[in-house]
Amino acid sequence: MRQNQRAGDNSINVQGDVVNFGVSYRDAREIAKDVFEENIVKFTQVARDTASERAHDFTDKLISSLPVEALKSLQDPDVQRSLFYAQQEFACSGEQDLGELLIKLLADRMQSADRGVKTLALNEALRTAPKLTSRHFAALSVLMVCIHTKLGADSVERLHKSLSQVLSPIAKDFQITRADVTYLEYAGCLSSTAFTKNLGDAFSSTYPGLFxxxxxxxxxxxxxxxxxxxxxxxxxxxxxxxxxxxxxxxxxxxxxxxxxxxxxxxxxxxxxxxxxMTAEEIEREISRIDEDLADFPERYNSSSLVNCQLTAIGTTLAHTNLKRVVGDHFDAELDVWVH
Incomplete structure (x- = not known):
């Protein structure tokens, strides 16, 4: 049976049983893949095939991690620019840890509609992440846990458990030189302070009731x-x-x-x-929590991080890396620190 439709001013014609005014997962994948294919630099065929395969795998993981309401952000030129940059960096490096970090940063960016500090920090973090190494990310996350975060704990035992779950996984990879700290300052992730805060002093200030x-x-x-x-x-x-x-x-x-x-x-x-408790008593207690924290207080106190604090970009990268490494053990959203 033939159907006719007429529409007046400012109206929309709808025919059929399924209506979707947004962007579907299939559409989102096509948009994201087109962004890469239409902008990719001219590699040799073998290199191009490798880059495309990596970028498409990256794209599929990104799209599948998003709620459907976030997909419409792919129509935003600023999001497409950030997407291509991330695709390009992963296509060239193929580093899985970097890929996971970029996906989490992009997922947050695509769900951040307002052009506020958080959105700007996510954009800059996406550009900064490929310039850092795994130990840079570990150092930023360590600083976030030790200086900028209060883990929810109402007993000494629960604090020890939280530190074992959240700090230990990143502390075991913590090794930072003065040159690394200088580089992180140059990259906009850290800023120097006039004060020195050792690990024991930091924990004493954050958890006086537990120490x-x-x-x-x-x-x-x-x-x-x-x-x-x-x-x-x-x-x-x-x-x-x-x-x-x-x-x-x-x-x-x-x-x-x-x-x-x-x-x-x-x-x-x-x-x-x-x-x-004195700073030394606190540090001895922390070092006894588990083997990954055994010499952590000494390594932390001997680093230049004791004179640093995170910038908005550093906080964004530290937070994203922490969630990537420890998962559900750290569930605070980035808005707590960057807004």
Whole structure:
């Protein structure tokens, strides 16, 4: 039976049972493969065949890792440019670790619609990644875990387990020279700071409630005792002692700014330092968690990373590499750090 359709202004004709106004997986694969084939430099036939095979394998893995709603981003010229750059780099190198990293960066980029800092950092990270080695990625991820991240743990045992799951897999490959650090600064991944933060000091600041031996209630100044006792809890390492909440130092200081505790802020600041384990004690404890961390504190403290912090590009690469290596053990999204 013949069917006729008429459409008025600003309308869309639809005929049939299946309607798709977006980009299908099949369409996405064709678009992505065309991006490569139409832009590839002129290799010899054998080299071209190898490059095309690698690029198509890369493309299939990328597309299959994306939700269908992200596929429409392939129509964006900026995304196509980033896609081709990543395809080209993997086609030339064939390094599987680099390929996995580029796929994860692209997947994040294709799901980041707004032109904000995150999108810009992902674009730059895609261009920077092929210029780095595996030990560069390991160093960036180590710095992220040790300086820029608080692992969720409410006990010493859970912190040890988290460090074994998240830090150990990257710490075993951690080996960085001063030249590497200089290069990472040049690549825009690191910036130098005027301060030195050894591993023990970093963990003491991030996890003061997990690296403390506590204090007695009568050690609190008498004028603040009744107000601050409710803020304390039983010490995790010594049940005969008490301690402040299991929070990073900055978060405890934010508590001290609340109206109820503001008159006792100086006393809270004093209590933060009472009972804290020394940096050396903390580092010895970390080195005993498992064999991959046995000499890690020494390697970390002797590196130039103790005077560095991550840039937005370095954070993006560190985060992506960390998720690639440890998988579900690290599930925080990049937006936590770059937004």
């Amino acid at each position: 403390t031996k506590g204090f007695m209630g009568d050690w609190i100044l008498e004028g603040s005792r009744s107000a601050l006792i409710p803020l304390t809890q039983e010490c995790l390492r010594d049940p005969e002692m008490i301690q402040l909440p299991i929070l990073p130092k900055n978060d405890i200081l934010k508590l001290a700014d609340q109206e109820a505790f503001r008159p006792h802020k100086k006393e809270i600041e004093r209590l933060i330092g009472i009972g804290l």
